[in-house]
Amino acid sequence: MGAKRILITDDTAFMRMTLRKVLESNGYEVVGEAEDGLDAVEKYKELRPDIVTMDITMPKMDGITAIREIMKIDPQARIIVCSAMGQKPMVIEALNAGAKDFLVKPFQPQRVLEAIQKVGG
Amino acid sequence: MGNIGAGNATTALSQLLGDRLVRMTAPAVAILDIPEVGAWVGEPHLPVVAAYVQVTGGIEGHAVLLLAEASAQAILQEMLGAWGGDRPGLLASGAIPLGERTVSDLEASALMELGNVVITSYLNALGELTGLVAIPSVPSVAADMLEAVLNSILAEVGWSDAGVLAIRTHLQGEGAAVEGQLLFVPAEGHLSRLIQAMGMVGEARS
Numbered sequence A: 001m002g003a004k005r006i007l008i009t010d011d012t013a014f015m016r017m018t019l020r021k022v023l024e025s026n027g028y029e030v031v032g033e034a035e036d037g038l039d040a041v042e043k044y045k046e047l048r049p050d051i052v053t054m055d056i057t058m059p060k061m062d063g064i065t066a067i068r069e070i071m072k073i074d075p076q077a078r079i080i081v082c083s084a085m086g087q088k089p090m091v092i093e094a095l096n097a098g099a100k101d102f103l104v105k106p107f108q109p110q111r112v113l114e115a116i117q118k119v120g121g
Numbered sequence B: 001m002g003n004i005g006a007g008n009a010t011t012a013l014s015q016l017l018g019d020r021l022v023r024m025t026a027p028a029v030a031i032l033d034i035p036e037v038g039a040w041v042g043e044p045h046l047p048v049v050a051a052y053v054q055v056t057g058g059i060e061g062h063a064v065l066l067l068a069e070a071s072a073q074a075i076l077q078e079m080l081g082a083w084g085g086d087r088p089g090l091l092a093s094g095a096i097p098l099g100e101r102t103v104s105d106l107e108a109s110a111l112m113e114l115g116n117v118v119i120t121s122y123l124n125a126l127g128e129l130t131g132l133v134a135i136p137s138v139p140s141v142a143a144d145m146l147e148a149v150l151n152s153i154l155a156e157v158g159w160s161d162a163g164v165l166a167i168r169t170h171l172q173g174e175g176a177a178v179e180g181q182l183l184f185v186p187a188e189g190h191l192s193r194l195i196q197a198m199g200m201v202g203e204a205r206s
Helices: A013-024 A037-047 A063-073 A088-097 A109-118 B002-016 B034-041 B069-083 B105-130 B146-157 B190-205
Strands: A005-009 A029-034 A051-054 A079-083 A101-104 B022-024 B028-032 B047-057 B061-068 B092-098 B101-104 B134-136 B140-145 B164-173 B179-186
Touching (some): A005 A037, A013 A029, A013 A109, A013 B105, A029 A037, A037 A051, A037 A063, A063 A088, A079 A088, A079 A109, A088 A101, A101 A109, B002 B164, B034 B164, B047 B069, B047 B105, B047 B146, B061 B069, B061 B105, B061 B146, B069 B105, B101 B105, B105 B140, B105 B179, B140 B146, B179 B190
Parallel strands (some): A005 A051, A051 A079, A079 A101
Antiparallel strands (some): B022 B164, B028 B164, B047 B061, B047 B134, B047 B140, B061 B179, B092 B101, B164 B179
16 A cells, blocks of 8 residues: 555645645655645545645635535545644534544644544555 | 633744743733823834734634744744755745845745744633634734834724723743734623623533
8 A cells, every 4th residue: 555645734835844744754645735725625626635634724715614525525535634723612613524633733743643643544 | 811821822832932931921901092002012113023813703803923023033943943944935925024134935924823823822722711712814924113013903903982902911932032922802892701701611610
């Protein structure tokens, strides 16, 4: 089985680069980067990644809406939220929408790798 | 209330700075007329970098992270240090001046991320305490003199004549020149809502 293909979603280039660096240096393949929820939905259709990391607070389309849209396209989608928004109602909403895990920023790189392994990376 | 929120924000800032200690002062609360806000926050001509977030949901208001220019420089160095000389995407955006130069797109996005993480951590604590949800907007980042930055934010807010209630906390990093402030201005009527919600949480727990 080849390296897991991952789509990174975050509106800041800084965070996308940070996640890319952590993932690639641990043997994962980053197949794409999305800048907002809408971009993530489009890139999911196009790239069919194994795993998606998803920010919540983003322009154009927020992460929760994007999770719902992606789950409509592929009910088997594996999405991990990486967001500063750690309020319980928001976490529950994301998990109900179909997210498999929820990491609250700022997080240690190790936590991202653990979450990815847990969802089947 | 402001205390625990700022505590959370301080922890987040500390983690972004590679676990360096960040101290905070007890929050100060004041009701001010608009022209007074600048002087209450600090020296009007101090060059600062600010991240502004509009808050909606169960708690509405406006949150600002203000960093002295030198602090913003130090924090950027810490956040982007890992990239060394090989920083992809270093294109001068020209939009945000910082000292003698303008920040790169990557630096601007690091400042946005910093504002997002620190302010949202503050809101997470407020949400936890009150049982209300506080949803942050995407942050906007600006660099200018303190007075100018505040004025442009105040123009967004649109106060009534009754003045504005503001909660202020100083953040101070150990050793390095990290110095900033968190400002939260609840929307009209939302302070009493905050207090009421916390009272109800208190009763439910007793």
